[in-house]
Amino acid sequence: MVFSSIAFLFVFLPVVLSVYYLVGRKAKNAVLLVASLLFYFYGEPRYTVLLVISSLSDYLHALYIENRRGTKRAKYALVSSIVVNLLLLGVFKYADFLIGAVNGALQTSIPLPHLRLPIGISFFTFQTMSYTIDVYRNKAHAQKNLLSMATYVCLFPQLVAGPIVRYVTVADELDNRAHTLDGFAKGVRRFILGLGKKVLLANSLGALSGELLNGVGSSVMGLWAGTLAFMLQVYFDFSGYSDMAIGLGRLFGFGFPENFDYPFISKSISEFWRRWHMTLGSWFRDYVYIPLGGNRVKPPRWVFNLLVVWALTGLWHGAAWNFVMWGLYLAVVISLEKLLMGRVVEKWPAILRRVYAMLFITLSFVIFNADAGIGWKNVLTGMFGTGGLPVVSAPTAYYLKSYALVCVLGVIGATPLIKKAAVTLRVRQPILAAVLEPVLCCALMVLVVAYLVDGSFNPFLYFRF
Amino acid sequence: MSLKKVEKVKNIALAAVFAGALACGLLLHPLLPDAVVSYSERRYYKQFPKMSASVVLNASWMGEFETYLLDQFPMRDGLRSVKAGALFYTLCQSDNNGVYVKDGNIFKMNGSYKEDSVMRFSEKLNTLVDTYFKKASVYVAVIPDKSQYLRPHAHLQLPYDEMTAVIQAHLHEDIAYIPLKDTLSLQSYYKTDVHWRQESLMPVVERLSAYMGFSVGKNAYQPHEYAPFYGGYYGQLGLSNITPDTLRYLSWDGIDEIEVNDIEHPGLTGVYYEKGLAGMDAYDVFLNGATPVLTLKNSRCTNGKGLLVFRDSFASSLAPLMIEGYERITLVDLRYIESSLLEEYVNLRADDVLFLYGELIPNNSDLLK
Incomplete structure (x- = not known):
């Protein structure tokens, strides 16, 4: 879904805003997460699972890193997290390009997979990578609440075309944010x-x-x-x-x-x-x-x-x-x-x-x-x-x-x-x-x-x- | 009022305006019935798309839903006018959706000149003549777009003279080219539509009769009027301050004796289909608009002559004025019937064969099957 569409402006947004402001503080993240997944599903039904995988992967990796901070295992977990994200990017964004380059250089004819590019994959993978790296660098605490973590990764306003919002920027707001008229x-x-x-x-x-x-x-x-x-x-x-x-x-x-x-x-x-x-x-x-x-x-x-x-x-x-x-x-x-x-x-x-x-x-x-x-x-x-x-x-x-x-x-x-x-x-x-x-x-x-x-x-x- | 209070009132106003706009868009749409036809845009509006797991999962439903919302948006025509007005009068842009206005007359930018297509057009005609009409007298005429009567502008008009020269240069020598440009003027066309006015076609008929040798001039025509006529360009333009046209169609004593056979609509028998005036395109009053094959039979004419016209929509208003000179006129629209099927569906016996097309067809000759 794009912001400059009638479906977003006059169906999705008024409904989400109404529900968001009607529910209590504790349910707001849940509303945002469901809305964000629907938002992504509307544009990329089949690839919505990638968002879930990305959220879960970095959630678990970051928790593991925090529990084993300073050990080699934390480093391995960081590498593993980055590999998962780069694999997502490599398979869905760069596979045709890389195979084409190999075919061109080696005169081979490996078939191209022609996978459709999932909307916003470059944005959300970079966000999740920054989160895990920041946890490894001890610049951020791992988010223990999966709902908060998933809300951060999937948050529809910046999900598909940025800005690339780092976890540390919104960490406090995820759990405690003010809603003012101003x-x-x-x-x-x-x-x-x-x-x-x-x-x-x-x-x-x-x-x-x-x-x-x-x-x-x-x-x-x-x-x-x-x-x-x-x-x-x-x-x-x-x-x-x-x-x-x-x-x-x-x-x-x-x-x-x-x-x-x-x-x-x-x-x-x-x-x-x-x-x-x-x-x-x-x-x-x-x-x-x-x-x-x-x-x-x-x-x-x-x-x-x-x-x-x-x-x-x-x-x-x-x-x-x-x-x-x-x-x-x-x-x-x-x-x-x-x-x-x-x-x-x-x-x-x-x-x-x-x-x-x-x-x-x-x-x-x-x-x-x-x-x-x-x-x-x-x-x-x-x-x-x-x-x-x-x-x-x-x-x-x-x-x-x-x-x-x-x-x-x-x-x-x-x-x-x-x-x-x-x-x-x-x-x-x-x-x-x-x-x-x-x-x-x-x-x-x-x-x-x-x-x-x-x-x-x-x-x-x-x-x- | 303190600045703080001013700021608060402003914030409330902003929030209210935004929430009000979103609420209007959300609530008005389900309250209003879905429209089926847009007469201004001359098309059917998209209806709520059917939902199934497969169309949702492949995201095609979402695209259709967006089209549906755009088509059924409350006050769509008014908003389109707002956009056109902003574009023309505020941003001073020259066209909207490729359509522009000069002196209350609406024109369309017809794209770039494609000489390959024009040559292919001549070759197509040559092939048809070689295949079916070796013994007939064959004529070709290209109707200028009304923009040809504006001040020359290399970008807004196709090079009509160059185009017709290329057509003639590539036609068989025994095919006669009939020039029409000097028989028409800007006033010969509707202001809001691409087509010519039937009541302005006498000079064209005379030119054709001079080249083709059929006789005209005995019928006394009586005009019938339909107004307001909003031509095809009117809806594309989006402006509501353009004066609509009056559509006139000419009848004569004995018009009821003309037998009309439409291969696609066997029930239609008249030269003018007056129910069409209330349809999406009032120009369909002329021989019921687009159809692959249509025949006019004139029992009053006994010269035994038959005319076959390969045509586009322009010929619908012209053919009734030519029937006086023929026992039979057959109109064939190759946009809707394959050339290879002609023998199966069309009586190809004709003394005269006329290829009559608006200038857009040679420039897009792949439309001819």
Whole structure:
């Protein structure tokens, strides 16, 4: 089930909210767990069992680790837990990719299993891994209550597309959380904002990039604009989902971590990735990069660490070579930025630094966009004028004119301008701001429903990861 | 009022608005009866999908349930108008669902030009002629889409002139191409629909008669009106401030003597199917709309001439105006009958054969079976 569907908005959510607030404190987790399993079952009936396996496995492993803390058995249990999670990922996400690679390298013809990718598997396996590792590192206590543990793993607001919520972040809230009017209202605002980002901006920008990158009437300007539109689409799609998840979390009394911090205002590529999908970045930092030695090693080893982390980040996003290339590309440009360009770039004016960062980030999104109609390699070469493409074509001009305001809204929405304006209004005209907020939320909700009713089913991009 | 109180009232309002919206969506739907037909969108609405263990476990039920909820959502048409209004008037976008408006006239973006398809169209016609019509006089005409009468825009129109040149270049030499573009204008088409107006077709009939040598001009036509006519583009656009059309169909003294035989609907016998006016597409009034094979017999004409028209929906309103010149006109729609079955279901004896298609068919010639 996706948040931007009628089934979620007008069947699932009102029923779950009603039952949740009607039952007593002790039954709330049970309500959330049943609702979460139903939520997952609606999208992945057969794979719901994987969620149960993942929850049970990490529940038992963590208990075992805590009981034998400091012994080798605890270490074996940790390895066993990680193996179970990686096996789930390996079988259901990477089997075709790995077998294909083996077939290609060894000229064999091992049949591909073609298993369907379970929705959100990359998110919930990473969450459960972080839990067990944190218990092993003594940063968290093992959860003795299976219901609480299962609620953490299956919690529907962040189950299928993040943010990647670590157990320590919500450990206290799982057993004791406050439900306030202020929290509920903030949750509503955040959820509607995310819904608007996804339905009004991401989908429109997706339509624009689809038209500009489908190979009909391609032009140099069209390929650049299409790639920028794709980049903004991914941003609004994913940050919109994160907003909805954080908002829903608040409705049920949870405080989830932020996942985006206006990445498009970054002045360097490293900064961009500190602001983009922050919970994934910090996961790789804490569980891969630092254990490898981080940056407290000699430069060659540090570059190696970066290559490993970014290759894994690429693979996390998809079992395909373009994602590996995307990760390695980022590792290389970040290494160059840190070792060579950084000192030069730091002296540039802010605007130039932003242009520099955006240029390299845009190119990374070309590699990332494996689904571009004409193929990412053709997009990349076409953007630099090879292939005899015109600078601009009639379809490019038509779509850029048609989507001009959407693009302007997208660009403004990707910066903190609107947030700053809202804060200023709240300080200077608190009553006007208080009146406007529910009115705008209401208008946004109506508009979203109007777009949904007129449109087709729009799954989130990040579901496939 | 203190700031704290303002904040509290705002929070209550936000929570109430949200809860109210969710409750409305949840409760209104089961209270309202499910609609069966959407006249504005010209389609049947999805009904509650049947549930079984297999369709739930393979998740196909969930997809159907979502479609059902979208179709049956309360105030669906009003919300679609809200979306179209926001898109056109707030975001200044040029089209909605690939449909756009110019001066109260609705047009559809017809996709990109496919020369391979156009060449395949000519080859298909050549094959049919070689197989069945070596002795008949064969004609081809392509009806321009109404967007051809707008200011040229390379992206919004198919290259009609280029397309017809390719068609002619690939047709057998003894097949005559009949140009129609100059016999029509934007006013020849409905504002809210793809089709042409029957009352505007006299120049087309005259052009065809000049090329094909059949006689017309004796019938005195009386128009009949049906309004409001919401064409197919109206529903796709979603805007409610577009003036609907008036549909006119022409009768003449002796129209009742025209015998109509529809292979799919044997009970239908008239040139105009007036019950169709109240159906999903009022344009079905013309020869009952889409059907694979239909024959018109004119007992008043005794010249012994027969015409076979390979056609799409445009010919439904044109054929009644041509029957004056033939004893028999047979309309064949190759979108609904395989070419290989023609001998089995169609009397292929004809003096004249006309291939008459709107420009979308050559550009999507794989539609022809």
